[in-house]
Amino acid sequence: MKKNQVQVVGFVFLAILMLWMRFSFYEPLDRSVSGHDTERYTVLLGTPNFWSELFTSNRQTTTTLVYRLLAPPGGYEITNLSSPGDFVQPPLAIQPGLDRISAFQSWLAIVAWVCLGLVVFRNLQNPAFKFLGAFLVLFFGFSPQIAQWDYVMLTEPVSMSLFVLLLALSVELVVLAARDQKSPSALTYVLLVAWFLIAIAWVFTRDTNVYLLLVILAAFAILVLIRSSRERLPLRQLLFFSALLLLLLFGANYSLQRSARWxxxxxxxxxxxxxxxxxxxxxxxxxxxxxxxxxxxxxxxxxxxxxxxxxxxxxxxxxxxxxxxxxxxxxxHPGWAIQTVLANSEAAFGESTQPFFERNPDVTLDSFFYFGRLMHPVHISILFITAAQIVLFVNLAIKNKDQSKKAIAGLFVVFLLGEIFMFAISILGDASSIVRHTMGAVMPMRLSLWLLPPFILDTAFSPQKDDRKDAKAPHGRMPKKKRS
Amino acid sequence: MAYLLLLALVYSFAIALLFFQFAIPKKSTALATFGVGFALLAIGYAAQIVLGFELNEGAARFFYLARWMLAIAWFGHGLLLSVVPDHKLITWAGRGLVLASFFGLGLVALTQITNAEDWFQPASTIYSQIGDLLATNRPTRWLAILLNLYGFVALVGMAIYMLLQRQTGSRAFLIILGAILMANPLVWSPSVESPAFYALELIAPILLFLGTLKFLQVDRPRQKTKRRRAAA
The missing domain is CATH 1.10.60 (Diphtheria Toxin Repressor; domain 2)
Known part of the structure; x- marks a missing residue:
């Protein structure tokens, strides 16, 4: 058996082990708990103008669409309502119809985290770090602080899973872009279409998500302005993709303004x-x-x-x-805005566990919860440590002249800036439920904390690339030799 | 901020793997010794994390053996081997260290755990509680002191030696600082977990790693360039 095959078998074994953990330490996938917003996703289902109001109603589009597509003949029945503000945190229960949503959210999360684990595994060169990186991603994703959200009938679980898929595809795309440079391959186009479709779904799960696109567009603009990078980019495709992103940005903004969500x-x-x-x-x-x-x-x-x-x-x-x-x-009032964001930052990082239902300690053990809490720190210092690690990663990638690692490092920078932007907008956008609203930005920051060590060490000790042609060799492969 | 212990564990474990990966093809005892040092440190962090959750006898023993008794000694010996390779005395010291480690393992395994359920506090640092937690006898304590002294003197002594030889500048300071930070909680056991305590737990192995990187010549293997190929 070849070395690569052994590694793939190893990854499959690791994924199976983590899936066993996901299914063993949590309640069955048909259990759920509803929030006050859950009813809003079900109200529109029976109406004749469902499609015309999908983007402009007072409900998150993607979530409403998921509820519509998975609706059972008997409809949804909310029988297990949680209200954390009133200290009502009932245990999980089977709610008619919503069992389908709960299962969907769980499976989407499982697929997303395994995909990200696989992408991290593929894009690290050192075999030891491949497994370390994949393990950290899967343990992070299947820890109670993330997996318990799959049982909550709100927009957060689908939003988080779609973000994870988006991140996984982004890593693959930037590596492909660094390899193919001016002539993107067919695979790049396929992944771009998938990325864009997922981005649409993700943007319409939470209104603040759209602000990551702004940072991505700004990054594209900087890449185009820098001559050395412009010469290596497929400009026409990039401009077309930027136009699509702009369209999505305006579409999301139009949807928000037309609806009464704000x-x-x-x-x-x-x-x-x-x-x-x-x-x-x-x-x-x-x-x-x-x-x-x-x-x-x-x-x-x-x-x-x-x-x-x-x-x-x-x-x-x-x-x-x-x-x-x-x-x-x-x-x-920029001073007020900055002060408000800073004043609420510590509180926003202050909790990492869903507040909607009480964990069953016989199923999700206290020890498992404790390790999950270590992976999801409730201290703002993670922002600075993540930033420090990214600086180190960028520095090493530049020194190592590794195009794919430089691209991944750049992606981390863009995503961190985007997450900070989303974080600030979430705090300024709604003074209520700050922890829940900023979670879409805080969760990726926590994830970056654990994603970066394997990438840093892998970059520091991977073979140094000496010329730009080597950038055509992704995932540790050398370019094919031309036939003479 | 206990997550910094987990981050320190991830880095220490990864660095240990790295040292072993470099040591095997080079057949380098120095690299392997450093690998053992980082592995012991990783075990120490893992034990600390477990003890931060609950009182666990196995974790307490592993912490005492790996972090309290052996880690600094193996780091120090790794540096001795890399600065003065193939010296007969150091070879014997290495054999002695291996023997002492196994002896320490036996002693710690035989050590009784005190009736600590009543007073053990997972929220406090294990450094301040391990002395009362393990009913260590005199040979165990003396062995721990001896090994730590050996490791600390070797680390600081060799760093100063390298400094005097002008073979290295800032890296020697990194080693000295790393050694002091690693030895610090063993001498002045902090009782309260503070952000500084966690930060130093993370910084100490990183400083040692950065400091010893050059000594051990763990350079990135460069791919051959056209020019180098042509020269060859």
């Missing part, structure tokens, strides 16, 4: 940040906000009471001008 978060920000501060309130008043005694009385009210929806003239103004006024407020 109204509730606006009021959360309004009550938490604007109302208590006369200067900030004056800014909104100047924009036309009707500041009456009734509106002032909202100060200090519970965010979950939704009392503001009973003030019609306020809701009318917010629906008409609220979004643009708040954007202008952020732009004209």
């Amino acid at each position: 109204v509730n978060p606006f009021f959360n920000n309004f009550i938490t940040h604007i109302l208590p501060n006369p200067e900030y309130l004056a800014f909104f008043e100047a924009k036309g906000l009707p500041v009456t005694d009734e509106v002032r009385a909202l100060e200090g009210t519970s965010l979950s009471s939704l009392a503001y929806f009973e003030i019609d003239y306020l809701v009318d103004w917010v629906e008409e001008h609220g979004s643009s006024a708040y954007m202008q407020f952020i732009i004209t």
Whole structure:
């Protein structure tokens, strides 16, 4: 048996071991728990205008679509409702119809994490680090802090799994791009189509996800501006792909503006940040906000009471001008924006476990949970350690002149910047449920913490590339010799 | 910030694998000795992580043996071998270290665990509790002190020697600093887990790794360039 075959068998064995862990230490896949938002995904299902309202309704598009596609003949029945804010955290139970969603979310996560594990395995050269990298990815993905979300009937689980798939495809794509340079292969096009389709689905699972695309577009622009990289890029394809991303960006923004998804978060920000501060309130008043005694009385009210929806003239103004006024407020008050992000950062990193149901310690053991918690640190220092590791990785990749590693290092930089951007927007976008809303950005930062060590050591000790032609040899293979 | 222990474990384990990978084709005892040092350190971190969850007798014994007794000694001997290779005295010292390690293994295996369920605190550092946790006898304690002294003196002594020989500059300081940071919790056992404690646990092996990298000549194998091929 060849060395490569042994390694593949080894990876399969590792994946089976981790799958056994996933199925042994968690409750059956048909169990679930619902949140207050779950009902919103099921309301639209029976209506005749489902497709016309799919992108503009007050529901996350992808999640609603998944619920529609998997809907059983009898429909969904929410029988196990959780409300962490009221300390209601029931154990998992079978909810009619939602068992399909729970199973779908679990299988999607399993496929996504195994894909990422495989991609990491493929793109490391040192056999020991291949297994170390794949193990860290799979253990991270199947730890309770991630896997337990698969049982929660909200947008987070699908969003996380799609991000993992997107990351896996991104790594493959940048390595292929570094190899093929000006003449992309057919495989590159296939992966690009897959990437774009997954990106569409991912962007429409959570509104803040779209901001990663902005950073990716900025990275493309920088690559085009730098002459040395421009000469090696397939410019026409890159511009076409950028146009598609821009289209997606505008589409997502249009969908958000047409829907009323942002109204509730606006009021959360309004009550938490604007109302208590006369200067900030004056800014909104100047924009036309009707500041009456009734509106002032909202100060200090519970965010979950939704009392503001009973003030019609306020809701009318917010629906008409609220979004643009708040954007202008952020732009004209950068100090406040930065201070708000910094003030909430520690809290955003402060929890890594889903709050919707209580773990069954007989199934998901305390020790397993403890190791999962080590992999999902609740300290903001991970941001700085991840950044330090990325700097080291970039430095080593440049020194080593390895095109594929440079591409992966660049990808890590772009994703980290994108995650920081998503993180800031999540905090500024909604003053409520900050931990849950920032999870889409914090989870990838935690993942990077463990992804980077194998890549750093692999780059530091892999054969040094001496000329650009070697960049055509990905995954440790040498280019084929031309026939004389 | 206990996750830094896990990160230290990942790095130590990976570096140990790396040293063994380089040692086998080169048949280098020095590299293999450093590999053992990092492997012992990794075992120590793993034991610390387990003990951070609950009192585990096996983990306590492994921690004492790997981290408390042997790790620094193997690092020091690795540096001796790399700076003064093929010296008869050091070869004998190496044999002595292997024997002492097995002797230590026997002693630690025979050591009784005290009735610690009542007072053991997973949230506190194991460094401050291991002395009361294991009912070590005098030979065990003296062996641990002797081995640590041997390793520490070898590390610092060799680093100073290299500095005087002007063979290296900053790397010698990295070794000295790494040795001090590794020995520090054994001497002044911290009782409270602080961010600084975790950060130093991660930094110590990295400093030693960076410091010894050049001495051990663990260079990246370069692919042959056209020019080099033509020259050959």
